[in-house]
Amino acid sequence: MNTRSREVFRRVVEGYIETGDPVGSRTLTRDFSEKVSAATIRNVMQDLEFFGLLNSPHVSAGRIPTELGLRMFVDGLLEVDQLNGEDRKKIDTTLSSDDSDVPMLLDRVGSALSGVTRGASLVLTPKHEAPIKHIEFVSLAPDRALVVLVFADGLVENRVFTPPTGQTPSSMREAANFINAIAEGQTLSTLGALISREIQARRQEIDGLAAQLVESGLALWENEGEADERLIVRGRGNLLSGPESKADLDRIRTLFDDLERKRDIAKFLDLTEEGEGVRIFIGSENELFSLSGSSLVVSPYMNADRKIIGAVGVIGPTRLNYGRIVPIVNYTAQRIGKIIADRS
Structure with missing residues (x-):
């Protein structure tokens, strides 16, 4: 851009950000840095529109910046204010x-x-990235269970979740024992991958329902809405x-x-x-x-x-x-x- 087209572009974007309305050529001529006609500014706007930086929402309306134009403004012309x-x-x-x-x-x-x-x-x-010290599953109802997470730094978290159908207190204890055997020193973020590998390597050693509970428990730590x-x-x-x-x-x-x-x-x-x-x-x-x-x-x-x-x-x-x-x-x-x- 030359100096004139850069000023036209900047003023269109700033006007749009301030009011949300299209900016017309006559508006720009009122306080432009040089004496130019509205027709000249319209020609510059047309060039900027051709390059995809401006857009005209209506035939007779002024111009607004496109997403590409806003990106160019933010990257090259934006003046960041001081925090007041x-x-x-x-x-x-x-x-x-x-x-x-x-x-x-x-x-x-x-x-x-x-x-x-x-x-x-x-x-x-x-x-929460502290290593895990102990995990316990507690059955509350056929469709509700509690997982108690004890971290090495002393923090204890209790989370309620919906267990897979058919789980028993015994299968939950099995799942907890399996996790606790490998969880020491692991954080929640590293435990998921470790358990997945263990399940693949030792699938014959653990009950299928216990494995399902483990996998369901892992989903709890990653899903939307949890405390971590x-x-x-x-x-x-x-x-x-x-x-x-x-x-x-x-x-x-x-x-x-x-x-x-x-x-x-x-x-x-x-x-x-x-x-x-x-x-x-x-x-x-x-x-x-x-x-x-x-x-x-x-x-x-x-x-x-x-x-x-x-x-x-x-x-x-x-x-x-x-x-x-x-x-x-x-x-x-x-x-x-x-x-x-x-x-x-």
Whole structure:
């Protein structure tokens, strides 16, 4: 782009992000850096449209950026604001609690992040990675059982799950004995692969129902909604409160359908694995919400060993105020990581 087309492009994108409306040539001529006619600007817009950076929703309307245009703007022209004092204070106030319950703290972070950004916030809580000391299965009813997990660091977790049909207290004890024989020193994340190998190698040595229970128990640790790995969504109302068109509301509903359908929410962390900083996913670039045309601004947080253990993010329409939201997400992730590292 030359200087003129770059300025036209930047002003169209910034105008669209601010208002959500198409930007016309006459609007741009009012405060353009040089004296140019509306016809000249229309010609520049047509060139930008030809290259796939802008789009015209109606024949006589102005232009809006395409997903490709937004990506180009974010990568090359976005000016990231400084985190303002009021936003910093709100985040710090939320994170200043002495509550030792990290999931509760992250739940409050989700609410605070949603309030500050006026978007929907996402928080993936860290997995508990301490080695396992002991596992016990307790039958509560024909269709309900309790697994008691004792970790080497002293933490005890109780989780209720639905066992496979036909399980007895005896078969559950067999399953627990089998797991405890190989679980010492293993974390939940490493135990799954180890048990799978053991089942294949020793399938003749264990009862078929016990193996089924083991496999079902493993699914419990990986599925959506468990304490060690859950997605916190806050601020749905923020996405539904604006003057969006019916098409926008349909996309928002699709977004939350995506959220509710996703079973392997660990993919949320995969979005951040290519780097430590904030990443921006626009529309169809974002596999997690590929159908909704939404944007995601996400940043991982790390433990004391600099290992990524979770992530925080903000989702919303593609016309998010990226310049303001990027430093908020970045600061929140850094603060969470420091708190978790200090407590550990």
